[in-house]
Amino acid sequence: QVEDTQRVGDFIVCRCSDTGAGELVAGTVVASVDCDRRSSTTANHTATHLLHRVLRDQFGEHVQQAGSLVAPEYLRFDFTHFKRIETAELLAVEAEVNRAVRIDYEVECYDSAFDEAKAAGATALFGEKYGDVVRVVAVGNVDGRYSLELCGGCHVKRTGHIGPFLITSEGSIASGVRRIEAVTGETALRLVQEQRQVVQELSQSTGAPPAELAARTSELQDEVR
Secondary structure, three states: OEEEEEEEOOEEEEEEOOOOOOOOOOOOOOOOOOHHHHHHHHHHHHHHHHHHHHHHHHHOOOOOEEEEEEOOOOEEEEEEOOOOOOHHHHHHHHHHHHHHHHHOOEEEEEEEEHHHHHHOOOEOOOOOOOOOEEEEEEEOOOOOOOEEEEOOOOOOOEHHHHOOEEEEEEEEEEOOEEEEEEEEHHHHHHHHHHHHHHHHHHHHHHOOOHHHHHHHHHHHHHHHO
8 A cells, every 4th residue: 555655765665554365575576556536636636726816816926835735635726915804705716616617628738848838828836846848738729728726736637527626624834825725526525415414404493485594593692691
């Protein structure tokens, strides 16, 4: 079981744990991928690229990636920004990412000379070291690029494979650095279903339709006080 992968000098080294399947010996080793885990991770990774593009479009070119986690369960994206993002702004970001998902852009990964990729407008991470040849991830066709970034990770073939995109939190983690967490696909669907169930239960217990729950809750708090 591969637990971690790191670069050591010129080598890619996998740190593994014993699965009890037998002794590891020198020779040919066959590697197999956990398809469900990989599929969810790639969806979150491509969604991160879409989110990065939308944030720059909405708030300006000062927005730069300051950290990122792409996991099967969720994505976390840290970025430079000087103020809190209001609820309406966050909903607009979420809506635009979902629009890009529904358009079902093609996602292409290819190698390019670093200078050529930069000249084409590819986004590179500040402080990252790149070689003469880089891997480029392009969302959208050459006549209408939606996103163009230097990236070595796994991605979906088309943005429609991401499924629904939901932002679960946004906040400050340092001066001038914000963090957004989000979910996609089946995880997003489960979240919507769980929240809908809570809304239905609250609606039944308070006797108020979902659209009036906030007002009814405020009334009940006033009565309690």
